[in-house]
Amino acid sequence: MTDSVYLDNNSTTPVAPEVVEAMTASLAGNWGNPSSMHSLGVTARKTMDSARRQVADLVHARPPEIVFTSGGTESNNLALRSGLAASGLCRVITTRVEHPSVLEFCRRIQKDDVRVELIDVDRDGRLKMDAFRAALDTGPALVSMMWANNETGVLFPVEEAARLTHAAGGLIHTDAVQVLGKLPVDVRSAELDFLSGAGHKLHGPKGIGFLYARRGMATDSAMVGGHQESGRRGGTENVAGIVGLGMACELAAATSPDDIARIAGLRDRLETGLIDACPGAVVNGGGSERLPNTTQIAFANVEGDALLLRLSDLGIAVSLGSACSTGQMEISHVLQAMHVSRELAKGSMRFSLSRYTTRHEVERVLDIVPPLANGR
16 A cells, blocks of 8 residues: 555564565575585574674674574563573562563463562553562562563663562563664673563564573573574574574664664654644553653544554554454553553554654654544
């Protein structure tokens, strides 16, 4: 569709042209099995080694500390499983607004006598740090805390949490899927034990991700088989996907403060314009420090699913803060944790920008959304 606008980048991002080019070349001429000893296998292995360095450079890690996975969900599962195995702990501290790949994993391990404590957030989506400190005061734990919330963009104090966790004798994992490519990340200065990333959130391909596991941290993968990934994850590697991830990480590492400021400026223009033009609209998490690309607007007296479909017909892609299930509007667990009213939650829409978003696109959204949200 001509003049379409894509503002659902926290769901997935368009694949960068440079990534497509790198993957195409890999698929066409670098199709050897990296475990093979002949020249085709050696070439594939070298290509993977190069990509591993690109990923490591993005987060300031060492290449051997990077384990390739199928995406953020597997990386989160692998981090939690590995952290529990490495520490011998039977206790996990996490938050009520984590990605389902963390919350569902935690729900299941409770059956194995692992105690899980969920930390609340306030009405602006900020972590209740007093509750987090109190949880650590009762003893060491494996902490899993997202760096940025996928729905609201609210940032969590991961670096402070890491210091507190280590002082209490525990380990910490962060789901950094949403923050990579949008803000600088340094696993060394943040003192992290595990960090998860996914290719399709930073203009790479789907079906590929990585886990940073600090040197000395063993991994306990559910993917058992061969000796791939230095014995940390069985299965023949997705070489083309790894190449694409590596290129995406190289591009993300080149993101400058000016790039971040430009995206934040567009986000602020969009946010202010929508709030000013739509009486009763509010920003979920607006009082918190957030990702520069993300705003979730709660429109008053609006059926979000109907508005989303209308916008889709007009070529504008966004996402909801709720989902329709068996005829009933199901409010997201994030908005429930923030105590957003049902009326506002069902009219909540997330607009998430990327480095490809233009001023023209933002202005087009500002021309189209307010009349529809206001019932005109």
